[in-house]
Amino acid sequence: MIIVTGGAGFIGSNIVHELNRMGERDILVVDNLAPAPNLSGPKFLNLAGAEYSDYMDKREFRAALKDGDFDSVKVRAVLHQGACSNTLEDDGRYMMDNNFTYSKELLHYVTDQRIPFVYASTAAVYGASTEFTEESANERPLNVYGYSKLVFDDYVRRLMPTFKSTVVGLRYFNVYGPREQHKGRMASVMHHFTRQLKETGTIRMFEGSGGYADGEQRRDFVFVRDLAAINMFFAGIGPNAVKKQVHAVVNAGTGEARTFKAVAEALMQVHGPGKIEYIPFPGDLKNRYQHYTQADVAGLRAAGYAEPFTSLEEGVRETFAEG
Structure with a gap:
């Protein structure tokens, strides 16, 4: 089984569809389909045509993890996309529970079970910085969303020497594509x-x-299918996937x-x-907007991902070819 949290969301659902293209069907989709004021439409439509073996509500999933229900389940990889990604959300308690505590619960499960774990971080950790290398001097988030992601990145980096299986954090830059x-x-x-x-x-x-x-104003725009490919590469899924353990927090942008x-x-x-x-x-x-982003991809390349990125023009064509 492959677990995709946030699997009905923008990036998560694209990962599910890409997994299907690679012949993967034994997928557990985890998400929260409750109405939310920041959403303009139902997320479940993103999974139209997708094939997966099971679905769980996020609260049910967290409870099952806590109760040890997954300890005897053969899980090949966890692709953790579930988070509150609303950069204008100011409820720090809610944000930290969704983006930090939930992620910690999953991290301890996968490391105990030695399951490859690839999770979504964000370029929002850099805030107004003009340098985008994965160094603490550049990490100055402008909102609680970016802060919550940075706190988890730091937690992962502190524990990294103890990991016995792949753990990779991907700092997504400005993602676009179908299903958003x-x-x-x-x-x-x-x-x-x-x-x-x-x-x-x-x-x-x-x-x-x-x-x-x-x-x-300039941004590093990255096509969502490229991010799906990076997730699967580090999770060990597919014929060209990484064959060794990787422990890293790296940028995921075009550069x-x-x-x-x-x-x-x-x-x-x-x-x-x-x-x-x-x-x-x-x-x-004001004071919470990034006027410029450009990923330094040296860390991503050093971690083993060598594939080229889709150009902006081609990514736009592909996005709207799907309607």
């Missing part, structure tokens, strides 16, 4: 720009901010920052021409 329509405001700019372009013929992006001109204007241009190549309008920078994002 439910994410509301937290969806990628590809999703928001596409909706604006189709509805109004105009893409609206922020005026200059953070020292960047209008539309020139190339692209402007928001470049995103708009790529979308117009797919959806047709439109205009660009610049809007004032939102007040609620």
Whole structure:
């Protein structure tokens, strides 16, 4: 069995579909399908057409872990994508329970059972830093989401010398791709720009901010299928997967920052021409927004992942080829 937490979410559901493409069907999907104010649609639609052997609610799953129900289950790998990823969530108690305590419970289970464990971290740990190497001097989160992820990364790094099986944390940069329509405001700019372009013929992006001109803010946009491939590689799934134990917390991005204007241009190549309008920078994002991100991928490469990344233009084409 392969366990995918957050398996109905954006990245998790793409992992499930990619596992299916590799012939994997014995998958336990764990998620929380309760209504949430930050979601704009139901997550279960992301699993349409997917094949998996079982589903568990996150609360049921955590209780089962605590009770030892999985101790005698043969689990090949755990791909932990489950988290609260709302960067505007200010309830620190809720965020720490979801992103830190839950992750610790899983970590102790997998290390006790010697099961490969690949988990989602985030580039939000870097905050306003302009250096994106996996070093404490660069790790200055701007919100409690980034803080909760950094606390777990640090917990993993402290325990790393004791691990007897693979444990890899992946610091996701700006992820985009199919199956993110439910994410509301937290969806990628590809999703928001596409909706604006189709509805109004105009893409609206922020005026200059953070020292960047209008539309020139830069992000490292990474295609979700590339992240699914990285997860499976370190989990030991697939013919080209890593064959040795890996203990690392590394960046998962392309290593190339692209402007928001470049995103708009790529979308117009797919959806047709439109205009660009610049809007004032939102007040609620001040002091909690990353104007620039670019992954240093040396750590990822050193850990053994050598595959190229999908270009922004190709990733946009693939995303919208699925509708």
